[in-house]
Amino acid sequence: MCTFSFFPFLRAQSRGMIKCKKCNQVEFIQKSGIMRGKQRYYCKSCDYHFTIGDENTPQEPKRHHEVTIMDIARQLGISKSTVSRALRGHTDIHEGTRQMILDLAKELDYEPNPLANALLKRRTNIIGMLVPEFRHYFFPTIIMGAQAVLSKAGYNLMIFQSDESYETEVANVKALLRSRVDGLLVSITGKTENFDHFRTVLQKEVPLVFFNRVCPELETPQVIIDDYSGAFQAVEHLIEQGYRRIAHLAGPSILQIARLRMQGYVDAMQKHGLPMDESLIVYHDLTEENARLCARHLLDLPQPPEAIFAVNDPSALEVLLLAKQRGIKVPQDLGIVGFSNDPVSALIEPSLSTVDQPVWEIGEQSALLLLEQLDQPRVETKVLQTRLIVRDSSRRKG
């Protein structure tokens, strides 16, 4: 209904009456291509290119942003340096000024932005933690122990789980590194044979502490338990109970904990002059299904074992369950000892003998060791003690 005549500026534009943004002249304007969809003009007079923008679009009112150190400075008419000093508790600042700043900061509910800080200082105050699994009580408890120490020291925890997959482990380490964590707490999978991803960590000088499942090739601080003597005691206990044909449900031999427990088993057998039967040693990869298979394999043996020492409680439990299912009497006809003292071991019937390890403390000590590394890189190995707990699954004397 309305015609152009009512909108002179529209007419001007529609007829090419474009004014130069600089000199406001019209006669020297010519088109000069299209710029992201908009017509572009060129003023010969002042040698200036321009497009007709939406300068009239109501500029949003300085988008919502959180209160910064600059806001405080502006309101107080001082510089951001001074505010920073006051907030950081620095010296070189007047007591009155500091109070002013502190008061306003509280009033505005100012929270320092850790991102800006991290960018500048190159430390995120985040510790990365990588565990193989979450299913049983073991690793969650370690995490709790580590978190107690770390959060007291002002660090947050970023947790990943590799799910016993080497590929996931590699990917997780990469992700952790990308996130610029200040340090790493790691327990490897049962399948990790190549340690290049950890070499990268070391090369980037990111502090790295292994716990429980440690890396045998790398010179790094670590927290382990006395696997060997734990295993030795367990097997010796079985021998004392009169079991002779003792099997070992072992872990993957690439894991140091598995090798040491195996060695304890072997040495205890030899010490008591018992013959080593290779067929009584089976390896599993620490997954639940695989443990079940191995348990079946052992009990299906033409000449089944009289007792089984398992590398950890979850696998010992699989043996126990299968035995119960088949009506095999534990401990009379089959002795079982596990490793790690999972709470379930005490609840099940018959209760499971096992080797106790200070799980929470593993977490604590790992965290403490890592905290040390942040100051002073120094390779150290902490060894925590184990303790045999004899329960019903292996007690057939006294």
Next chain:
Amino acid sequence: MCTFSFFPFLRAQSRGMIKCKKCNQVEFIQKSGIMRGKQRYYCKSCDYHFTIGDENTPQEPKRHHEVTIMDIARQLGISKSTVSRALRGHTDIHEGTRQMILDLAKELDYEPNPLANALLKRRTNIIGMLVPEFRHYFFPTIIMGAQAVLSKAGYNLMIFQSDESYETEVANVKALLRSRVDGLLVSITGKTENFDHFRTVLQKEVPLVFFNRVCPELETPQVIIDDYSGAFQAVEHLIEQGYRRIAHLAGPSILQIARLRMQGYVDAMQKHGLPMDESLIVYHDLTEENARLCARHLLDLPQPPEAIFAVNDPSALEVLLLAKQRGIKVPQDLGIVGFSNDPVSALIEPSLSTVDQPVWEIGEQSALLLLEQLDQPRVETKVLQTRLIVRDSSRRKG
């Protein structure tokens, strides 16, 4: 051994022969105080203050810094904008240039700095997760479910546990907010009555999803299970088995899950015309010790219950253990049903009847819901189904 004469500049300095840093003149110099331990001078001629610095100290070779977008730009003689465009997969870039940049980036092992990115974009790609505890399988499993979804979407997880302490919960929420997480996944403690800390979250427009133990006062998205009908079924099952005097070991009534399970209990009792005996309802705060106390209280009653419906499996287990310890026959003389289907329930003897809930899925769904919130804030409640699992602890018929 050496005298000043061999070091004319030293003599000059020692005699006050200081040259102005600007005009190089000597005669107009005078001391003007001490500046952070160093003598400070003033040149009257050019009105200039200065100190004699260690300009000759060998400037460290530009301290080790990680490879940035600028390094690539410099080596290629192009601008950082172009590099950023190539790396981001933007358009507006020559294919040859892009290849060059991509190749060099790979060669230099360039990793974008997420901190800088986060600072600029105001998103950290970190999701905060707050759970009451870590001890049982429940929350770790939820975390696994959530992590599976979130890491696929490019988010990392920062996990805190409140340890059933209100104060810790408040502190953790603050820490999470301070860390500028992009979103929050929360299950509250059994003691949380004041929700101001979550109001702060909402006010800062940080997406917040509650799961399992949700907040009754706030209008937020949440993932829950059908507690009421789960409880109802459980109690009805007990009634069908011929139990009449049924107790409820309840959770803290401020928790919605506890209230709903209580309601299920009450309604099932009423439906079957069973009298409500207030003394048969005891509340516990979800800690282990307290559960033990409550179990003892119930069994010590002058007229003890014939069956107990417990608010969760850990507390049901306490009842079961105490009963076994006292030689009470389960299920003949005492029926027990728990809630949540902890794996231990199937292992213990007698096996524990319980209400199964899709734990992993709770984590998944919560994560998905949070992911939605990041795009489009929208209040939604997802309700997952429960399923009664009848085991030995409550089966005395059929």
Next chain:
DNA sequence: AAACCTATCGGGAAGGTTCTCGAAACGGGT
């Protein structure tokens, strides 16, 4: 009063990105 000193504050760079917007280069058509 000049010389010197201390206490307090401000300016600006750095940290690594992304994004906006303007500029240059280029290609083809008159």
Next chain:
DNA sequence: ACCCGTTTCGAGAACCTTCCCGATAGGTTT
């Protein structure tokens, strides 16, 4: 030569903080 359009690139701001170092205002000493 000129015009017009496209493709490709660069400068610089913004994000927020800390830290270095120079600057200033007073006071105190000769």
